Amino acid sequence: MGDSHKPHPTVRFETHPDRYRHWQLDTSGPVAKLTMNVREDEGLRPGYPLKLNSYDLGVDIELADAIMRIRFEHPDVRALEITSGKDRIFCSGANIYMLGSSSHAFKVNFCKFTNETRLYLEEMSAESGIPTLAALNGTASGGGYELAIACDEIVLADDGSSAVSLPEAPLLAVLPGTGGLTRLVDKRKIRRDLADVFSTVAEGIRGKRAVQWNLVDDAPPKAKFDEAVKKHADALAAKSKRKPFKAITLSPLEAKRSETGAEYKYVTLALDKGKRVATLTMRAPEGAEPATADELQKAGANAWAIRAWRELDDALLDLRFNHLDVGVIRLETRGDQDKVLAVDKMLAANKDDGLVREVTLLMKRVLKRLEMTSRSIFAIVDPQSAFAGSMLELALAADRVYMLDHPDEDVAVQTSAMNAGPLPMANGLTRLQSRFLREPERVGRVLETKGPIDTQTANDLGLVTFAPDDIDWDDEIRIAFEERASMSPDAMTGMEASLRWGGPETMETKIFGRLSAWQNWIFQRPNAVGERGALTLYGRPERPEFDWNRT
């Protein structure tokens, strides 16, 4: 199946509530309210009207932004209600014509981003003390219901017609792949046979039965809907464990972009298109960084701990969506390691501060985004590197670490408290724990090694994949990138997805490892995307034609 779809226009991920097209964010009370009111004619690209509160990537970019704003800019918010501004419809999920006209790679990247956004809702509840309520004033179907089950509680209006449904399999021959199937059985813990029925009944389930099956938590009659929503939202807000802090403002990143990449204050993305390698460089702080939580609040979004990581996040999304043919990320760091360690020390010393907590969670999410990026990642440690503490996590997130062994130069990495717990991977373990599943005692050995760790020691500790000397360095690095960039992109994606998360599984790793992999498979099957496939023919009079062979 050659992919005949045109390349997607460049996607940018920065936005602001003032510019939202599809959502209204109301943060006037302790319960913030996000109202989805999608503008049909404001899709990210032409060709698919966003009817019935269906969404495309642009809608989800605004949702992701809103969640970030609530976390950093609205510390008084203690719960979030998500609802719709349309009558009788909450959200009808990802726009089908958008999906049908998108390339395979775009579909996969789109689903990954929406999955991340929904996981952020759950993380915001679990880690930031902002529980979430889906107020379904009308039908929530497909991705609309998947958004709802990413919330802590769901209230559905019992008006005789509003339903929750996952019609993807019966109508489109694809999966509810934005966590839907996984959350049914693993989060809502719906009985598997009922989950089977629910996932094959296109019209969905309404009212009391939806409550009985645990598809929603409450289904009040239409007349009592607002009252019930308020009751649930207030109860959620009352149990919020949010830690107080003073708001900061997330200022624009103002990246300088060109044909060859992007330049941010602390991050550089440099594309070598001929080699299909992107060098992603992150720089340590330069001047004085906040030494207390109070100073951090005053510095706000200009603090390195916020700005640099937001920049890295934006660069990763740029790479994912706008530079598909880059196969390998060359991960570099630059600057003064001590300055990174000073920031880490401040974060660790003030971990109970509300803003510090948000900053640490931001770092955590960006590191997970890096690992979830389907490109090979090689970290390069040389004399100018600053792989220390939180920035050392970048190297530990890489598929390989190359560290120069030089007789006359100082080459070193360092650990901090940030390597010992606050930045867990999707599997729930730290990167050091994941690295040393077989020899868990090495985790302590690494963390107890204070000060700069030179190449020999880092190699002995197990932090380094290869430590070429200065004579071999250039050739070995060059060959490593050439070889990796020459391999099948698909095989590398599947291989990395299988090797990056050893050990325990979580709902998150299940969503990305199991559900997404099956969805990706189905997104290639003629029964869905072929000329006579169900996704292709949706909305047309013709019936899909299936190859009946089971695989």
Added chain:
Amino acid sequence: MGDSHKPHPTVRFETHPDRYRHWQLDTSGPVAKLTMNVREDEGLRPGYPLKLNSYDLGVDIELADAIMRIRFEHPDVRALEITSGKDRIFCSGANIYMLGSSSHAFKVNFCKFTNETRLYLEEMSAESGIPTLAALNGTASGGGYELAIACDEIVLADDGSSAVSLPEAPLLAVLPGTGGLTRLVDKRKIRRDLADVFSTVAEGIRGKRAVQWNLVDDAPPKAKFDEAVKKHADALAAKSKRKPFKAITLSPLEAKRSETGAEYKYVTLALDKGKRVATLTMRAPEGAEPATADELQKAGANAWAIRAWRELDDALLDLRFNHLDVGVIRLETRGDQDKVLAVDKMLAANKDDGLVREVTLLMKRVLKRLEMTSRSIFAIVDPQSAFAGSMLELALAADRVYMLDHPDEDVAVQTSAMNAGPLPMANGLTRLQSRFLREPERVGRVLETKGPIDTQTANDLGLVTFAPDDIDWDDEIRIAFEERASMSPDAMTGMEASLRWGGPETMETKIFGRLSAWQNWIFQRPNAVGERGALTLYGRPERPEFDWNRT
């Protein structure tokens, strides 16, 4: 990508050591020895010589048979050594030309069966006390190394050339999908960056380095290889916890096969090709069954507990490989529930007997094979049904359970000790535990309900998906099968793979859920199987051409 491959000739799964073409089984001592010596010209279908001890499904069918024989027919075996009869080559994995010329569905089914067989080796070690040793007298590459890491220990001859390798990704643009990647990081717990290197270095890793990376356990020089193998094998045998019993003989199943299915003694497979439904009926014991472990040994393979489950296993494999377009299994049972419960009682009362243990493990594996079969499964409970105890597990393995609610007829299911632990699913939970993840107290409530459980009670307990009354029954069942059979086979496969195993993950669920799903995806990608794909072009002078876009 239309699948232009011809249908595979019918595959039969019964064989016997006397008829093995590719393996020799030596059970003369406490350490059984399985020697792989593949006959090049004895592939299951023409077109691919099985060079260099490469394998196809026929080779793996013999391996699966040998494992069964060792378990039941050779109770004195206390360890198993797997080695090769070829010089300087242990096994070069699945035959590439076989893969390249197979349909997508066959590749997927083939990988599933080889995965199951390798898991059986691990289960035999863990549950039957027969630890396993891979004696690599030469290079083990691809599936050859995957077979090795399914063993408890690996000894590799250090002769300057013999290596272990996973060249699938670099050479063929596919994955080591028979558990290879998963076992690297989750079983051998190899550091993820070293696993990354190993999985991309086509020539593999030899000798001491293979030991250092934990790819093998020992790498003696060629001259000391036999001695080292013996030492490892004897040590494994010495720690065997195998429980003694008298051998039985696994007699042929003698199924009567026709165009419309197969008739076994206790199992009937009846195909309705027009409706794409297969009715799979399992019958309870008819006459007197063994009441003691001693009687079980005397009855041998004719005992219902062995014969009926072996038949079911064979019917499932027949369905998987030879009837691809059957979308739905109608699961029925017939006979005297008390006779099933009597067998269960005997098994539970004698659970420490070696043969009873093997029989229970057989049931466990067959039930897992049922759940791992990519067809929708609806269980039908009517007045003639015998869903009791071990046979109730069949209904609990189904995607849905339909139970007739009839005022004048006795319709009932029953539990036994076999529902409370001895037959866990791949996720390590019992089927009742998996069913009631949200309300774990229901597990006890079901198990405490003694005697026949009528439809209303079964429904209240949560055992039943739908309980139509006698007026609606026929229509409702008919529509349910018609609807299910009309849905996209791929969407159903992906959906069922996501809903069947809620809760905890194990290496087994990771292999089938994560690794296999990615492999299936890659098995469709043009970079692997397109006209210019690496798998297609393997062995030809042309270089593959890749679409460099990452997904």
